[in-house]
Amino acid sequence: MSHFRLHEFVDPLVNDRDDEYGGSPANRARFPAEVTAAIDEATPDEFVIGVRTSQAAVTDEQRVWPDGEKTAAVLFDALSEAGASHVHVTGGDATAPEVPDADRTLAKLAIEHVDDDVAVIANGSLGNPENARTALVDGSDLITLGTGALANHDWPNRVRAGEPLDDLDPSIIFQPDASLSDAEVPGDD
Known part of the structure; x- marks a missing residue:
């Protein structure tokens, strides 16, 4: 859901609908909850249904929901009730409050509002041990890593051993010199 179609329903800065899918936090959470419930009904009980969410947008990482705490509470309640197995929250810093007028992180808000059997996964600047x-x-x-894991494929072992962590060197990951001319192209006789 993070940054994509379902996210656009939740975000009041994008969703200007005036029907049952717009306006209040409950209405804006309706479509993501309905999609989650439909997946839950169509799959076996052991099927894992995860929903990733963020206040940020692809074009605006600093964006927050104006009614953030209310939206978060309603959304997490709805996703939990709809059958989500886990909620994966992401933001710039998973350890800092990012919700306007709230002294808790998005992960803390999720923990408060999902059922006990729904896991909460945090993401955002967690490469720092x-x-x-x-x-x-x-x-x-659970936590997830992005940059920290890309720079340190053995991050858990390094942290456990107290070893220093490497910073990400994009040149190791993004190799611009690859080309098809060096490979055989099927059908090119």
């Missing part, structure tokens, strides 16, 4: 520990101590069931 202290931030990762904080997110887990604060109640997240």
Whole structure:
């Protein structure tokens, strides 16, 4: 859901509908909850249904929901009730409050509002081991890494051993010199 179609229903800065899918936080959460419920009904009980969400947008990483705490509460309640197995929240820093007028992180709000059997996964600046520990101590069931894992494929082992972590070197990942001229192209006789 993060940054894509379902997210556009939740975000009041994008969703200007005046029907049952727009306006109030409950209406804006309706479509993501209906999609989650439809997936839950169409799949076996052991099928894992995860929903990733963020306040940010692809074009605006600093965006927050104007009624953030209310939207978060309603959305997490609705997704939990609809059958989500886990809620994966992401933001710039998973250990810092990002919701307007709230002193809690988006992960903390999820923890408060989902059922006990719904896992909460936190993401955002958790490549820093202290931030990762904080997110887990604060109640997240799991954490995910982006940049930290790309730079350190063995991140858990390095952290456990107290070894230094590497910064991401994009040149290692993004190799602009690959070309088809170096490979055989099927059908090119």
